Amino acid sequence: MSDSASATPAEPFRQRLIRKLLYGNVDRAAKARARVGLAMLAFTAVFAIIALRLVMYGVMGDTHGRRGGAQDAVATARPDILDRNGEILATDVKAPSLYAEPRKLIDKDEAIELLTATLPDLDPGEVRDRLSSRKGFVWLKRELTPKQQHDVFKLGLPGVGFLRENKRVYPTGRDVSHLIGLVNIDNQGIAGMEKWLDGNGLADLHRAGFATDRQQEPIELAVDLRVEHALRDELMKAKEKFRAKAASGIVSNVRTGEIVAMVSLPDFDPNNPKEANDPDRINRLTTGVYEMGSTFKAFTLAMALDSGKTTLNSMWDTRTPLQYGRFRIHDDHPLGRAINTKEVFTYSSNIGAARIALSQGIEAHKAFLAKMGQLTRLRTELPESASPILPRHWGELNTVTIAFGHGIAVAPLQAVMGIDALVNGGYLIPPTFLKRTEADAMKLAKRVIKPETSDKMRFLMRLNAEVGTARKADVAGYYIGGKTGTAEKVINGRYAKKKVLNAFTAIMPADNPQYQLLVMLDEPQALPETHGFITSGWNAVPTGGKVIARIAPLLGIKPRFDLPPSDRLILATSRENR
Amino acid sequence: MRIIHFLVICALVISAAYVYRIKMDSTVRTERVLRLRADIREERNKIAALRAEWAKLSSPARLQGLVERHTQLRPVDANQFDALKNLPARPPSFIKPNDPDPIGAMIDVVSPDEATGSIPAPASASSTPAATEGVQ
Numbered sequence: 001m002s003d004s005a006s007a008t009p010a011e012p013f014r015q016r017l018i019r020k021l022l023y024g025n026v027d028r029a030a031k032a033r034a035r036v037g038l039a040m041l042a043f044t045a046v047f048a049i050i051a052l053r054l055v056m057y058g059v060m061g062d063t064h065g066r067r068g069g070a071q072d073a074v075a076t077a078r079p080d081i082l083d084r085n086g087e088i089l090a091t092d093v094k095a096p097s098l099y100a101e102p103r104k105l106i107d108k109d110e111a112i113e114l115l116t117a118t119l120p121d122l123d124p125g126e127v128r129d130r131l132s133s134r135k136g137f138v139w140l141k142r143e144l145t146p147k148q149q150h151d152v153f154k155l156g157l158p159g160v161g162f163l164r165e166n167k168r169v170y171p172t173g174r175d176v177s178h179l180i181g182l183v184n185i186d187n188q189g190i191a192g193m194e195k196w197l198d199g200n201g202l203a204d205l206h207r208a209g210f211a212t213d214r215q216q217e218p219i220e221l222a223v224d225l226r227v228e229h230a231l232r233d234e235l236m237k238a239k240e241k242f243r244a245k246a247a248s249g250i251v252s253n254v255r256t257g258e259i260v261a262m263v264s265l266p267d268f269d270p271n272n273p274k275e276a277n278d279p280d281r282i283n284r285l286t287t288g289v290y291e292m293g294s295t296f297k298a299f300t301l302a303m304a305l306d307s308g309k310t311t312l313n314s315m316w317d318t319r320t321p322l323q324y325g326r327f328r329i330h331d332d333h334p335l336g337r338a339i340n341t342k343e344v345f346t347y348s349s350n351i352g353a354a355r356i357a358l359s360q361g362i363e364a365h366k367a368f369l370a371k372m373g374q375l376t377r378l379r380t381e382l383p384e385s386a387s388p389i390l391p392r393h394w395g396e397l398n399t400v401t402i403a404f405g406h407g408i409a410v411a412p413l414q415a416v417m418g419i420d421a422l423v424n425g426g427y428l429i430p431p432t433f434l435k436r437t438e439a440d441a442m443k444l445a446k447r448v449i450k451p452e453t454s455d456k457m458r459f460l461m462r463l464n465a466e467v468g469t470a471r472k473a474d475v476a477g478y479y480i481g482g483k484t485g486t487a488e489k490v491i492n493g494r495y496a497k498k499k500v501l502n503a504f505t506a507i508m509p510a511d512n513p514q515y516q517l518l519v520m521l522d523e524p525q526a527l528p529e530t531h532g533f534i535t536s537g538w539n540a541v542p543t544g545g546k547v548i549a550r551i552a553p554l555l556g557i558k559p560r561f562d563l564p565p566s567d568r569l570i571l572a573t574s575r576e577n578r
Numbered sequence: 579m580r581i582i583h584f585l586v587i588c589a590l591v592i593s594a595a596y597v598y599r600i601k602m603d604s605t606v607r608t609e610r611v612l613r614l615r616a617d618i619r620e621e622r623n624k625i626a627a628l629r630a631e632w633a634k635l636s637s638p639a640r641l642q643g644l645v646e647r648h649t650q651l652r653p654v655d656a657n658q659f660d661a662l663k664n665l666p667a668r669p670p671s672f673i674k675p676n677d678p679d680p681i682g683a684m685i686d687v688v689s690p691d692e693a694t695g696s697i698p699a700p701a702s703a704s705s706t707p708a709a710t711e712g713v714q
Binding site for chain 1: 654657661
């Protein structure tokens with residue numbers, strides 16, 4: 001600008017003339033001040049806008065800049081899943097995936113030809129479709145092997161590249177399938193604990209783009225891989241031997257509610273997601289509901305003993321079948337005499353159990369089962385669960401049949417929770433698949449029966465393994481107690497005599513239970529060595545015995561020999577303490 | 579006045595140079611940090627891959643297959659456990675200082691096929707080829 005020396009009066013005449021011609025007769029000082037003021041105003045406005053925008057970013061957050069679509073899938077990483085001893089059950093490894101940028105391709109036909117020749121399992125039509133699209137980015141093949149990557153790299157095609165993705169691998173394969181679930185190709189959990197992980201904040205992390213590195217805390221489950229494998233191995237053998245349709249088993253810690261092992265055969269390989277969709281491979285322990293048969297007699301007896309109206313020596317009339325409308329309740333082994341409560345359990349008398357339940361009344365029966373968590377849907381960390389099937393109108397006949405486990409269908413995991421409460425001193429603890437300490441479990445626990453009743457249930461379970469239906473499972477040294485269950489399956493609305501669902505519930509050691517094992521066999525067939533019998537005592541019980549012999553050392557149960565029989569060890573000490 | 583101007587310009591140039599150096603230095607360091615981070619990530623990925631492989635190799639299913647195929651080991655029986663307090667007291671040593679080690683001599687004599695433990699090897703499990711097939 002020319003106004004540096006303009007305001008001085010010593011301005012030459014000619015210069016003043018030019019200035020007047022150019023700008024008119026204005027006070028230049030005032031003009032300069034106005035200009036400076038304008039500049040200040042402009043800068044203030046600019047900085048105010050910047051400051052305001054910054055505040056807006058700070059308050060509302062950035063709505064742009066999130067990665068979406070294909071790259072999102074690249075970013076997802078999941079935490080490792082470990083068993084209770086720190087063995088890896090699921091982990092991420094990086095695998096290269098092949099992508100193309102169709103706009104950068106020079107010769108489409110050459111690219112298709114070379115790629116399908118190198119990777120024979122690519123479908124040429126599909127590759128052509130994808131490469132002809134107008135998108136900037138298309139996946140061609142996910143999860144290449146290092147050799148395939150090398151081969152494609154050597155083709156030297158422009159516009160084709162690799163991205164390394166996290167691939168979920170399950171090194172232990174089928175052993176933990178139902179428990180851990182699986183993920184889809186974009187590393188999102190679709191079943192089991194994997195889905196639970198997504199539901200507990202991992203999905204949000206992914207969306208925010210934070211879950212890109214493997215810096216996440218691993219998840220520790222309650223499962224013990226060694227026990228899980230031993231259980232699965234023995235169940236596989238039993239399923240094959242008895243030609244059963246399905247076999248399943250649970251090992252649970254009775255004091256913490258932790259599920260130490262859970263197997264449901266047939267299962268699937270989580271590394272091969274196609275298998276998992278087969279409806280035959282559902283998790284029968286949480287998704288299926290079954291009439292548990294005589295296993296439910298444990299609840300009936302516990303209810304009666306807990307009420308104080310019945311003792312172990314109360315007598316029950318089982319001389320004649322129980323007639324109820326058009327139904328007749330029989331016993332498998334009719335004794336033809338009055339029997340006491342202990343014998344009702346060891347001979348697994350349906351008539352006895354029915355009479356015991358009737359003596360308590362319908363409402364008390366219903367209330368007791370509700371208290372034991374058998375009438376409501378049990379929810380755990382696993383997304384798969386099922387509601388029990390209850391009678392619509394609970395009449396006397398329902399109480400009669402439910403007393404021995406027919407007419408009510410519950411998820412086996414639910415029954416396990418109930419039996420845990422019967423033998424652990426009377427605390428109902430919701431089962432969990434995550435690690436839990438005894439103290440934490442006690443915070444969640446709810447007292448449902450008296451400790452004395454729990455002692456009597458331990459005694460009955462042990463007695464059943466000494467003289468009753470569970471004799472074949474009495475592995476020397478572990479002082480096992482147990483209850484068998486044989487439930488006839490309903491086929492077309494009738495109970496089928498030859499199709500049964502067998503269950504065996506064992507507690508170990510019976511004098512101070514630490515673990516409970518449930519073994520279930522679906523439609524086992526009669527064998528020459530079972531003398532044509534298909535009841536639980538001939539197949540589920542020996543299987544349970546084999547499982548216990550294998551898992552007891554793994555669970556750290558010390559073998560003890562020469563222990564006195566149950567009436568002296570459990571009942572006598574129980575009376576002494578009170 | 580002119581001197582002050584000159585000094586200020588000098589200060590400006592020097593500070594600009596200094597800032598440039600700091601900037602350059604920090605860029606170099608940032609690059610190094612990024613490179614190290616990439617290396618760490620790479621190492622972590624390798625460790626994860628190796629851990630996955632180890633978990634696969636040591637999975638109980640695989641070990642059981644190997645044990646059944648190649649060894650005569652069997653699951654532990656309850657009778658094979660005992661408490662430490664049931665161990666008898668250590669007998670006094672009768673070996674003189676310069677005698678050969680008697681246990682070492684015993685190990686040299688024992689054949690590798692011999693079953694150990696409190697339960698004797700089954701009759702069929704002697705080390706003939708036919709018996710080995712039977713085990714498989």
